[in-house]
Amino acid sequence: MILGGSPVSPVPAMTIRERYLAGLPARDHEERERYDEYDAASFRAPAPEDAYPDFAVLLGPAGDRDAALERRDLPGMSRKDAARWAAANNMNDLGKLVIAWMAGEITQTPGHCGPPCAETIPLIPVLTAINRVGFVTESSQRAGARRGRTWNTWVCGWASAATATRLREAAAGTPLEMDACSRADRCGDCPREKCTSFWADACPDVAEDLRGAWWVYVEDPEPGRNDVLWPALARFADREWL
Numbered sequence: 001m002i003l004g005g006s007p008v009s010p011v012p013a014m015t016i017r018e019r020y021l022a023g024l025p026a027r028d029h030e031e032r033e034r035y036d037e038y039d040a041a042s043f044r045a046p047a048p049e050d051a052y053p054d055f056a057v058l059l060g061p062a063g064d065r066d067a068a069l070e071r072r073d074l075p076g077m078s079r080k081d082a083a084r085w086a087a088a089n090n091m092n093d094l095g096k097l098v099i100a101w102m103a104g105e106i107t108q109t110p111g112h113c114g115p116p117c118a119e120t121i122p123l124i125p126v127l128t129a130i131n132r133v134g135f136v137t138e139s140s141q142r143a144g145a146r147r148g149r150t151w152n153t154w155v156c157g158w159a160s161a162a163t164a165t166r167l168r169e170a171a172a173g174t175p176l177e178m179d180a181c182s183r184a185d186r187c188g189d190c191p192r193e194k195c196t197s198f199w200a201d202a203c204p205d206v207a208e209d210l211r212g213a214w215w216v217y218v219e220d221p222e223p224g225r226n227d228v229l230w231p232a233l234a235r236f237a238d239r240e241w242l
């Protein structure tokens with residue numbers, strides 16, 4: 001998985017999470033963004049559930065809501081990016097924000113503390129196409145090989161029941177393997193719940209849609225191969241777009 005970004009040095013004396021817990025005031029915008037860059041190593045560090053108060057509880061009357069969203073601090077994310085994600089109203093908006101992130105307009109996603117990895121760059125056209133038609137991608141991996149090790153390609157994210165069905169149709173008759181689960185499934189080590197909680201926290205108006213969506217995982221079981229999954233997803237996106 002490529003969740004959480006890669007460790008970068010130097011590691012600061014205090015992480016954003018520690019600053020948050022210590023009640024220290026947020027830094028100014030520019031300094032905060034620089035700080036975020038080298039906070040990647042501590043992003044998603046384990047913490048007790050009650051370390052974060054429910055953001056909804058902190059919100060005042062409706063009139064204060066937008067201002068509160070502008071001021072909020074998400075661990076590992078700049079305020080500028082947090083405001084963009086918080087403004088999302090529906091799953092379509094999330095797809096557009098993922099596209100904006102891949103285009104470099106947004107630096108972080110709720111689950112990835114940084115811009116797209118180098119391995120993702122060649123996938124941007126097809127990932128853009130599938131995010132445009134209702135498959136909101138959370139993470140992906142391109143197949144590759146290094147130092148005698150070979151790995152496979154996969155993509156995961158959220159989709160409506162109808163979109164998940166058409167993804168399954170697109171995978172039918174290919175060697176691709178697809179899993180889809182919903183909150184009703186309560187699967188144990190599945191990343192759905194964790195990823196959904198990060199995104200729901202960052203996008204409060206889409207939280208219920210995210211929780212109600214299908215978590216879809218499509219992979220090519222054959223290591224080292226990129227020419228089955230991505231063409232199949234491109235065909236899926238083409239059909240959806242028509």
Ligand SMILES: [Zn+2]
Pocket residue numbers: 180181182185187190191192215
């Ligand atoms: Zn699952």
